[in-house]
Amino acid sequence: MNAMLERLFGREKKSARQAKERLKLVLIHDRTDLTTETLNLLKDDLITAISRHVDIDPRTVRIEMTQDGRQQRLIADIPLNPVTRRRLR
Amino acid sequence: MAAKVVTVTSGKGGVGKTTATANLASALAANGLKVVCIDADIGLRNLDVVLGLENRIVYDLVDVVEGRCRLRQAMIRDKRLPELYLIPAAQTRDKSSVSPSDMLRLCDEIRPDYDWILIDSPAGIERGFRNAIAPADIVLVVTNPEISAVRDADRIIGLIEADEKGPARLVINRVKPAMVKREEMLSPDDVLELLAVELIGIVPEDEEVILSTNRGVPIVLDGKSKAGQAFRNIASRLRGEQVPFMDLTEPNGFFGRITRLIRPGGA
Numbered sequence: 001m002n003a004m005l006e007r008l009f010g011r012e013k014k015s016a017r018q019a020k021e022r023l024k025l026v027l028i029h030d031r032t033d034l035t036t037e038t039l040n041l042l043k044d045d046l047i048t049a050i051s052r053h054v055d056i057d058p059r060t061v062r063i064e065m066t067q068d069g070r071q072q073r074l075i076a077d078i079p080l081n082p083v084t085r086r087r088l089r
Numbered sequence: 090m091a092a093k094v095v096t097v098t099s100g101k102g103g104v105g106k107t108t109a110t111a112n113l114a115s116a117l118a119a120n121g122l123k124v125v126c127i128d129a130d131i132g133l134r135n136l137d138v139v140l141g142l143e144n145r146i147v148y149d150l151v152d153v154v155e156g157r158c159r160l161r162q163a164m165i166r167d168k169r170l171p172e173l174y175l176i177p178a179a180q181t182r183d184k185s186s187v188s189p190s191d192m193l194r195l196c197d198e199i200r201p202d203y204d205w206i207l208i209d210s211p212a213g214i215e216r217g218f219r220n221a222i223a224p225a226d227i228v229l230v231v232t233n234p235e236i237s238a239v240r241d242a243d244r245i246i247g248l249i250e251a252d253e254k255g256p257a258r259l260v261i262n263r264v265k266p267a268m269v270k271r272e273e274m275l276s277p278d279d280v281l282e283l284l285a286v287e288l289i290g291i292v293p294e295d296e297e298v299i300l301s302t303n304r305g306v307p308i309v310l311d312g313k314s315k316a317g318q319a320f321r322n323i324a325s326r327l328r329g330e331q332v333p334f335m336d337l338t339e340p341n342g343f344f345g346r347i348t349r350l351i352r353p354g355g356a
Contacts, residue, residue, distance in 0.1 A: 016272045019279075
């Protein structure tokens with residue numbers, strides 16, 4: 001239904017863009033041997049480890065894979081909770 | 090003289106490795122250079138038919154490696170081009186009949202007397218591919234603007250780099266400009282962005298390639314064909330010349346437009 005509506009309004013993604021987006025993900029996994037599942041496990045472990053030392057909000061943690069030439073990079077964005085809030089508690 | 094060894098590979102089969110090898114070798118030889126091409130696809134040889142030399146095979150690569158003949162006896166000379174030679178693959182043996190060190194030794198024997206050695210690699214990432222890249226100075230990776238071919242090219246590029254044979258140079262073959270324009274085919278820019286590797290040529294899809302293969306006459310020898318021009322350009326870039334990439338935005342070029350004017354709606 002959604003696809004039909006999209007086609008109706010001419011918003012359906014061109015197949016070349018679909019191919020490119022699918023390839024991007026496939027190549028990340030081929031190059032690193034990392035699946036989305038492993039990435040999520042890694043994220044959980046990271047949150048556990050970091051939480052032992054600093055106060056963070058697990059919901060704000062973001063982990064993503066980026067490409068820099070043929071080099072794959074794992075980027076973790078971990079916002080820290082302000083110290084003041086911790087003292088108030 | 091010390092020949093440079095160029096290995097043409099791809100990972101996936103059917104993307105145009107053999108066509109590229111035959112045409113680059115012919116284009117270099119047409120410029121007066123001394124060229125030897127080696128079919129490393131043992132058991133599934135085809136470079137002989139694409140070059141139109143299939144009827145002249147007496148000895149093959151495995152015969153040379155196993156010492157049943159001298160190197161020169163296995164080198165078939167192309168009669169159309171003064172200095173183009175083919176060492177055909179054996180058809181009734183398998184990839185394990187030759188080792189990477191055999192290929193190194195063979196190329197070392199050829200190198201002093203020739204300008205270029207072009208090796209047609211088999212598809213896959215196993216022994217045949219290892220044999221083909223062992224002596225390479227330059228590795229060309231052929232791909233098509235299509236998911237499976239790009240994915241396999243990426244694997245192959247990774248293996249080439251791990252083997253310190255890189256950087257690989259990319260040939261994007263069978264591009265259909267009209268489909269790219271409609272955004273129904275990955276563009277050369279898309280492929281380059283995904284693979285992050287140096288480009289050496291873009292070859293448009295061209296029916297003339299099938300005709301030339303039917304006849305056993307490499308398409309670079311046909312002055313008019315677009316694919317032939319693209320292969321000639323790649324050969325020039327191999328020689329270190331700066332050649333601008335062909336503009337493929339107008340699908341059929343000048344003649345296509347004229348044809349459409351004369352026969353509106355026709356092919």
